Structure formats: C-alpha cells, structure tokens
Amino acid sequence: MSILRPKLRALEIIVIQDERHGRALMLRDTEGIAPSAVIIPAASSAVLARFDGRRSLDEIARDASRATGERVDANQVARLADELERAWMLDSPRFHARRRSVVRSFDEAPIRTAAHAGGAYHGDRARLADFIERQCLAVARPQGGAARGATAKGAAPRMVGLCAPHMDLWRAAVGYGHAYAALEQALATPELQAIDTFVLLGTSHAAMRRPFAVCEKTFETPLGPLDPEREMITELADASRFDVRAEQYLHKNEHSVEFQAVFVRHLLGDRAAAIVPILCGLSDCQVRRRDPAQDDDAESFLTALGEALARRRGRVLVIAGADLAHVGPRFGDPSPLDARQRRALRERDHASIERATSIDPPGFFADVAQDLGTRRVCGLGPIYTLLRALPPSSRGELLHYDQCIDPEEGSIVSHTSLGFYV
Template sequence: MSNTNPHPRPTRWPWLAAAHEGGQLWLYDPRRIGSPVAVSRAELEAVQLFTSRLTVPEIHSTLAAKFGPTFLGLPALTALVTKLDESFLLDGPAFREYLAGPVRRPSCVGCYPPEPEAIHAQMRGLFTGPGGPGPVGDRRTDGPRLRAVLVPHMDYARGNVTYGWGFKELAERTDARLFVIVATSHYSPARFSLTRMNFATPLGTVETDQAYVDRILQSYGSGLFDDPFAHLPEHSVELEVVVLQHLFPDRPFRIVPLLVGSFGDCVSSLTPPDRVGQIQRMVAALQAAEAAAGEPVCYVISGDLAHIGPKFDDPEPVREPLLGESRKQDEAILAKLNAADGEGYFNVIAAEGDARRICGLPPTCLTLATARPTAGRVLHYQQFVHPQGHESVSFAAAAFYE
C-alpha cells in the first residue's frame, strides 16, 4: 500500500487550522492556497501526524496503537491523504503540479461571487453606487497621458466606489492593453516577487506577458522567483484583475504581476527607497522593460493607506480623536500624491515611523519612481471604521499623468 500511495510520507502545511461551521468540522488553509475539507475527529487526529516523518501505514499503526484498531482504517486513511492532496492542503504531488503549471487559480472567490453575471453586477456597483463616479464613458483624448492609477485592494464591499473612481479614470484615459500591476505583498518576506502564471477568475483567464517578465528578469537579475508561494494566496493582484476583466470584456489585455514587500528598512533609516540599490535595480528593470515593449503600458498600483486599531495590535479601539488624527495624516500623504511627489509621500510616512502601517507605501514609491509622472490627482478617499472600533483602514484612488 505504501508503494502505491502518492504520499508515502504525507506533509500538511504547518499553518492549517480547523473550525466548526454548520455542524461540521472543517480543515482549512488560512492562507487560501488550499480549499476547505470536511473531516471527522478521527481524520483530524490523523492529520496531526502528517508531518513528513511517517508513511501512511506507519500513521495507521500509530493511530491504532493509541486509539484502537478500528479508529481509522487504512483505506480511509489513504482516501483522506488523496482528498487533502487534491485540495492542496498537503505539500504533495497535486500541489507541486499546480505550482509548476501555467495558471493561478483564484483565491478571492467569496470577496466576489462565483458566477460571472453576479460579478459584473457587483462591479457595476463600484461605479454607480452612492458616491461613485458613474458608468464608464468613452475614451477621452484630452489632457495628458495617464501613466498610473492607485486603487485599493480592500474587499469590494468596503473599498466599493473608491475602486470605481480609479478604474473609471483608467478606462477613459488609456488605450493600453498591457497593465503592470504593482501590488503590496502581504504573505512573502521577499522584496520583489514575479510570477509567470496566468490569472484565472470566473470571468476567464488573463495572460501574463512572458516577454515582459523576461525583460525585467534580464535587467534586474536573479531572486524574483525565490518565493514560489508569494502569489498564490495574494489578493492584491487578483482583485485588480477582476475589475479589468469587467471593464474590458472585448479588449484582450495582458498583465505583469509584481508583488512588492516591505520597505521597512527604508523607513527606519529615513532613506528614500529610490536611493536603495535593490530598489534602484527594480526601477531600472521596469523602465527598460517598458521602453522595449513597443506599445502603451499603464501601471496599476494596488495599495491601501492606514491600518489602525486593535486588529493591528494598537492598544485602543478606533474612535475620535484618533480617527481625526489619522485622517489628518492621510491628508498630508494625499497632498504629496496630488503633486506626484514620490519622495515627499515617503517622507510623510517615514516621519511617523510608518506607525499607521501604510501598506501601499512600497508599490506606490516603486511605481512613482519608475513612471516619473509630472502631475497627480487624488480622485477619492475613504476611511472604513469597524462598528466596534476593532479596526480602521483608509484608502484612496489617484491618477498620475505624464
């Protein structure tokens, strides 16, 4: 049996968790790489032993010695291993095949519905909801060329019309079919993470421009694929892809998905990011890749502003005057975005030691240094506040022009 089992020594992800819901015990992946699986108490006991040390028969013998020979049969244990493998809850053959494959599966279904028509209805609300910019109009050719937009990556329910303000400007101001999505990295310690995977959602599959990725890699050098997990659970690219798919159902487009990790070293040393060697290399690589593209390129900055409150380990619930003080600090940041002043934007955040956790700092600084816009415009701003003061997250939409 152990010779035919695809997992002679099954290995669960160490971060897996279990919870009761709807009268059922579920094993799930908080990082959203794998899909939840309903398990019994006996199966959950078995999963504790999936640590790569024991074969399936050895796990069976261990359980039988501890709980009795009828606790969990060998066929049931083998079936459990297969079920968890197929759900990507094990570091096994199915997951490794997926990791080496060409398509990233969506990880954010639930933030948006699984049915295409329901997604489109939700997306329309980002533009037409209260305070929204209204439906997208015809392409506009007046004014300077759009270089980049800043949009949230909050869930759509809370980010709502702020998404619409940023993406309406994108849809009306650029004819680009190539979007470099520069996004906050929430799960990886790597400074920069690229992927060659195409992005699948219920609205279809969006192609990642392989030649563009090659050019970045050629200019930057190695290290951009060091964390193969970085993009799999990440929402900050996927949520922008879905809006683009809604906007351009008949306009084929490609993306370049780049995750940007912490610039905490820049903040602590008060060093503007574009003066740090590794970041300078990425700026140069992105500029070289765009210069060789032979077509218009538009940057999409995926980033939010402040994260405050007990959810983020602050001691006090979020309420006035804390909210007003945070809003005032946000206004100082937004003033720099209005001026397309990337260094000034960084300096405002660094001066407060990034105490409010501005997650959009890395992608915004990198993109402004790369695209070198001469003008900016803040289009919309919001502060989400949890009803019990557990958290507040602020976010904005902005546009940057040549």
C-alpha cells in the same frame, strides 16, 4: 505530536470577537500554506509570544506564568502547540515538507486560480459583473460624459497610472468605483487605444525575502483570464540582480493583485491585453526605513521596470493595489479611534497622498516610513514602485479617500484612489 520547542511562523495575527472565546486572536497564513485560519483565546497571547523555537514547553509555561501572574500549565502549552502544528502554523519539519509540496504544485501549474472568488467578491460571472457595474462604477462615473480633467480649450490628459484599494469589494466598492471609472473613461479615449499591457503592483501580506516577486502565470477571474506579458517579464528577470520569479508562489493566495485583475478584466471586455503581476515587498527597506533607491537589488528591478515601460511608451498602464492605514483593536491598538483621532488620521493620510500626487517617491517613502509601525500603511511598496515607474512629467489627482470603520469594534482601514496623468 508534541513539539518540544515550538516556533511560531510569520503569520498575520488580528484581534477579533469570537462566539466561543470572546476576545480572541485569529492566526492567518497569508502565504497560503495552511488551508484555514486558527482562532485561539486572547488569553493565550502570553504563551504564543514565547513560541520562539528556543524555549521548552516547561520554560514557556514558567515564563508566561511570570508575565501574567497566573499559573500556566505545561500541558496547556503542549495542547496549544499540538493544535498549531496540526494547522501548519508552526515552523517545523512537517510544515516545511508541506510548503515544498504546495510551492512545487503552484510553480508547475500554468494558471493562478482566483483564490478569493466567492469570498471577497462574487464567484459567479453575471453577479460579479452586475456588482461592479451597479455598486462600483455607477456611483463614480462622471455625469454628462465630461472627460476628467478636460478644459474648454483642450483635451483631457492621458492616464499613465492608477492607485486603487485592495480591500474586499464589499467594503471598498465606492473606492474601487472611483479608481476604475477613471480608468474606464481613459480607456475610451484615442490616446489609450494602444494600451495592451497592465502592470499590476500589489502588497505581499506574507513575508518576502526579495524586494519583488513576479508571477508568470495566467490569472483566472470569474470574468475570464488574463495572460502574462512574458517578454516584459523576461526583460525584468534579465536586468535584475536577483531571481524575480523565486517567490512567485506568494501570489498564490495574495489578494492585492487579484482584485485589480478582476476590475481590469471587466473593463476590457473583449479587448485583448496582458498583465505583469508584481508583489512589492521592497526587501528589508521597509523594516530599516531606508529608501529602496539605496538597495542594489531593489534599484536594479526599479531601473529595469522603468526601462521596460519606456520601450513600450503609450502601450502600458501601471496600477497599484494599495490600502493605507490599519488602526484599532483588530490590529493591536488598545482602543478604537474617536472622532478627533479619525480626523487626525485623515490629515495624516492626506499628507502622504500629497507626496504621492506630487510624484515624490523618496518623500512618500520617508513620510510613510516614519510611522509605519503605528499607522501600518500596507501600500507603501506598491505606491512607491508606481511613483518610480511614472514618467517624470506625470501629475497625480486625488479621486477618492475613505475610512472603512468596522461596525462592531471600530477598527479602521483607510484607502485612496489616485489617477496619474501626463
């Protein structure tokens, strides 16, 4: 099966400690074509970095030997290439055939199944509902039933948007609790009784060629389904300069929207509502550090979204599933952050949060883009899109901030919960 000039696909690669290999690299296909991750020794990184589709096996072995100062055998390179080809991790005719089949199957299916149920959260309905109630909402519900932001002279402001984490529920339970306890409270007010649609914005952890991807499928959750709001999706499709459904298959394995759907379904109970699931890649704007307002395709969608929301004012609430920083050895940094560096990260994250709560889309984009390569904020797309979608009179409120620190090697994922009100 040897691939003569192996080319590695665009994959998520993280550094882990493995029982067999010690320090190792985990290769994960966020696109969902490969059924499972692959773990290889970290010492293979010099070989892996040269799987660019241009070099032969002998050339890879020679160049890796020069780079490491240690002899790398061409047979060793061939074995790694074969392993990755069998696992669908290489960009090859075999992979593309499988990809076409997976995409076709997903496109033809009416339901987007709960890909992470039983892993990132309970797959059992009763256990999941109990976890959300006890571990998430209970720790964040306001005491005494006071409405958030209410004063002695006036009613609480009306919620129009929300930002919540998109980490697994086990690690970010408190963050989810603060976000969705605020939404729970808002949904109980007379001002939000007309809400019948939730726009769910998420990060695509797989590479996107277009700025946005809408999924027109029913989202399955252990707590019950959520149907798409087809009329609104059609409006977005008709007004955008690109095909908003062309990359809907990227929703197949993406968790950032799925986790928000789980919480929305829990809070709704028997209340009817529909969703508009959107992955926000912002095309090449993030890579080029260019405000999406300057990109014709992205701006056409953002304008269409704003107009669709304006036509449904009072009936739609927008939710962004977005984490902040990803730093430490797991993400390629040489060492974990010490206490001083964690404080600096907190200050840096709060500077970005302040831009968001000030409803400053271009300021938020520029602030996050300046250190995107080192802080690795993966929520830039959905938070920027949320800010663009909010009414001009909105104001933001910081509900919660946390840094989830890996207990074994110290890597950090930070996240925030934000409420937006008018």
